[in-house]
Amino acid sequence: MNSIIETQGLTISFGGHTAVDSVSLSVPANHFKSIIGPNGAGKTTFFNLLSGQLMPTKGEIFFKGEKITNLSPIERTRKGIGRSFQITNVFPNLTVLENVRLAVQSQAGIRYQMLKHFRKYKEFELKAEEWLETVLLEARKDILAKNLAHGEKRKLEIAMLLALNTEVLLLDEPTAGMSLEEVPAILDVIKQIKEKGDRTILLIEHKMDMILDLSDSVMVLFNGGLLADGTPEEIMKNETVQSAYLGGHKDERTSSST
Numbered sequence: 001m002n003s004i005i006e007t008q009g010l011t012i013s014f015g016g017h018t019a020v021d022s023v024s025l026s027v028p029a030n031h032f033k034s035i036i037g038p039n040g041a042g043k044t045t046f047f048n049l050l051s052g053q054l055m056p057t058k059g060e061i062f063f064k065g066e067k068i069t070n071l072s073p074i075e076r077t078r079k080g081i082g083r084s085f086q087i088t089n090v091f092p093n094l095t096v097l098e099n100v101r102l103a104v105q106s107q108a109g110i111r112y113q114m115l116k117h118f119r120k121y122k123e124f125e126l127k128a129e130e131w132l133e134t135v136l137l138e139a140r141k142d143i144l145a146k147n148l149a150h151g152e153k154r155k156l157e158i159a160m161l162l163a164l165n166t167e168v169l170l171l172d173e174p175t176a177g178m179s180l181e182e183v184p185a186i187l188d189v190i191k192q193i194k195e196k197g198d199r200t201i202l203l204i205e206h207k208m209d210m211i212l213d214l215s216d217s218v219m220v221l222f223n224g225g226l227l228a229d230g231t232p233e234e235i236m237k238n239e240t241v242q243s244a245y246l247g248g249h250k251d252e253r254t255s256s257s258t
């Protein structure tokens with residue numbers, strides 16, 4: 001398969017505990033893959049391995065066939081793997097627009113001092129406004145980031161990720177901690193990105209109903225291992241998945257630390 005992201009036997013252990021256990025998978029370009037699994041299954045750790053925040057104990061990661069296992073997070077972002085910004089990466093005392101402008105600027109690889117050049121500054125700002133429109137946050141562009149509602153902060157994180165313009169987007173529970181009213185807007189944003197068809201999206205999400213609709217495929221992690229990987233229909237029908245995850249192990253978490 002012509003994969004954009006591939007892992008071979010990806011494993012990480014913390015002390016005696018194997019959080020991600022020999023996970024091998026291959027994700028084609030422009031594919032939408034969701035990752036599900038109970039709390040502690042290893043989903044976020046798997047993302048940390050893909051984005052370079054953690055180094056595997058064993059195994060390899062490839063991007064477009066090139067081994068990237070030993071690259072730093074920044075090097076991986078430059079190659080084309082973007083991870084959604086955590087709230088801690090957002091500058092609370094800058095406006096929403098300024099935060100996205102900085103992400104645009106970082107994608108352009110231009111140093112902060114260059115902002116003195118007014119025309120460039122304006123270009124970055126216009127681009128940032130476009131991303132804010134995409135995530136339906138343009139009306140809040142002049143608000144300080146710290147004054148955004150939780151759901152709006154998640155939208156800001158997505159705008160900042162999009163501004164990096166990477167081919168692969170790693171989205172870790174973008175709707176976590178949101179009120180029910182806020183979820184549809186985020187889903188719309190993700191649908192729009194998917195419909196454009198030029199990004200590969202890996203999405204960790206607890207809301208099963210949401211991901212079944214959006215996903216080309218779903219992989220299930222359980223105790224760090226890859227329990228199943230298939231179309232949403234296959235996963236829903238899979239008896240092992242049902243008994244291990246959909247059955248008695250239902251995840252009741254409503255918010256996330258991500």
Ligand SMILES: Nc1ncnc2c1ncn2[C@@H]1O[C@H](COP(=O)(O)OP(=O)(O)OP(=O)(O)O)[C@@H](O)[C@H]1O
Nearest residue numbers: 014017018019037038039040041042043044045046
């Ligand atoms: N840095 C670390 N040091 C020690 N143990 C860790 C570390 N990171 C993760 N773990 C452990 O690895 C396991 C997997 O955690 P992880 O956060 O990846 O699960 P998850 O599937 O994302 O869960 P959740 O749905 O709750 O976010 C857990 O048992 C966790 O305690």
